[in-house]
Amino acid sequence: xxxxxxxxxxxxxxxxxxxxxxxxxxxxxxxxxxxxxxxxxxxxxxxxxxxxxxxxxxxxxxxxxxxxxxxxxxxxxxxxxxxxxxxxxxxxxxxxxxxxxxxxxxxxxxxxxxxxxxxxxxxxxxxxxxxxxxxxxxxxxxxxxxxxxxxxxxxxxxxxxxxxxxxxxxxxxxxxxxxxxxxxxxxxxxxxxxxxxxxxxxxxxxxxx
Amino acid sequence: xxxxxxxxxxxxxxxxxxxxxxxxxxxxxxxxxxxxxxxxxxxxxxxxxxxxxxxxxxxxxxxxxxxxxxxxxxxxxxxxxxxxxxxxxxxxxxxxxxxxxxxxxxxxxxxxxxxxxxxxxxxxxxxx
Numbered sequence: 001x002x003x004x005x006x007x008x009x010x011x012x013x014x015x016x017x018x019x020x021x022x023x024x025x026x027x028x029x030x031x032x033x034x035x036x037x038x039x040x041x042x043x044x045x046x047x048x049x050x051x052x053x054x055x056x057x058x059x060x061x062x063x064x065x066x067x068x069x070x071x072x073x074x075x076x077x078x079x080x081x082x083x084x085x086x087x088x089x090x091x092x093x094x095x096x097x098x099x100x101x102x103x104x105x106x107x108x109x110x111x112x113x114x115x116x117x118x119x120x121x122x123x124x125x126x127x128x129x130x131x132x133x134x135x136x137x138x139x140x141x142x143x144x145x146x147x148x149x150x151x152x153x154x155x156x157x158x159x160x161x162x163x164x165x166x167x168x169x170x171x172x173x174x175x176x177x178x179x180x181x182x183x184x185x186x187x188x189x190x191x192x193x194x195x196x197x198x199x200x201x202x203x204x205x206x207x208x209x
Numbered sequence: 210x211x212x213x214x215x216x217x218x219x220x221x222x223x224x225x226x227x228x229x230x231x232x233x234x235x236x237x238x239x240x241x242x243x244x245x246x247x248x249x250x251x252x253x254x255x256x257x258x259x260x261x262x263x264x265x266x267x268x269x270x271x272x273x274x275x276x277x278x279x280x281x282x283x284x285x286x287x288x289x290x291x292x293x294x295x296x297x298x299x300x301x302x303x304x305x306x307x308x309x310x311x312x313x314x315x316x317x318x319x320x321x322x323x324x325x326x327x328x329x330x331x332x333x334x335x336x337x
Contacts, residue, residue: 033250035250035251039251071254071282071285072253072254072255074251075245075249075250075251075252075253075278076251076252076277076278077277077278077281078278079252079254079278079281079282080278080281080282080284080285081281083285084285118281118284118285119281175277176276176277
């Protein structure tokens with residue numbers, strides 16, 4: 001994966017989040033404070049405006065800049081969470097202009113660990129981690145089994161989709177939804193959903209390339 | 210005097226807590242960092258940074274937050290700031306802010322304030 005593809009993924013994610021803004025906000029209205037879609041769309045809009053100022057940098061610097069912009073502009077919990085994720089992924093891609101498949105997986109792993117650290121959260125608490133963690137595991141297993149990045153990420157996206165479905169069956173113990181206790185049952189987590197959208201979008205860009 | 214910053218999703222809430230705290234200690238250096246730049250609900254990295262700067266002295270700054278992104282965004286500001294004398298305190302926002310303002314004017318150190326504020330976490334309003 002090269003810098004161009006990374007930029008293409010960021011642009012496509014920004015478009016996807018804008019397109020799904022109302023859906024994400026509706027999910028968040030059901031079990032949260034109803035700002036997830038609006039906040040994330042504002043953040044990625046701002047990322048797109050700033051993109052020309054860092055698009056010529058290496059992958060590490062690009063991801064870090066995206067993360068910092070999200071932290072500054074999102075305004076809700078997804079700002080520090082996705083912001084930390086992109087910044088941590090940027091750290092492991094420092095100085096690189098292309099990523100091997102294993103390095104892409106390592107970047108995703110670093111991003112997930114960033115979310116865990118920032119949110120003091122683990123899998124199974126009805127958060128974005130319930131999409132991200134299974135996705136990473138499936139991606140890693142696929143790559144270890146000799147699959148191409150596109151094939152392995154397809155497994156990852158399927159696992160994330162299953163993870164989003166799983167969030168409907170559990171009670172939130174982290175984030176604003178935790179105040180609702182069992183009333184959070186039956187609803188899919190907005191954060192897990194936006195994480196799924198990002199992974200799906202990355203896969204679409206890879207397939208198109 | 211130890212500076213105090215109130216971080217909230219709501220600009221009104223942050224300013225209201227500052228107002229209440231100053232009722233008891235009008236000279237206390239207390240700053241509000243509430244809401245987003247456009248006044249909408251949320252927490253702003255820039256507002257928190259600016260509020261810290263506005264009350265900063267060598268005595269340090271204590272930061273009180275409401276919840277969720279207020280905590281996480283403040284954490285990120287502090288990681289970038291890298292100053293040992295700027296700390297987040299974990300306490301009920303209103304009770305903690307009033308106590309912090311009073312103690313700040315009384316000349317308490319940041320470390321002692323952190324201990325004092327910890328004591329109000331379990332204060333009961335109804336039973337003795």
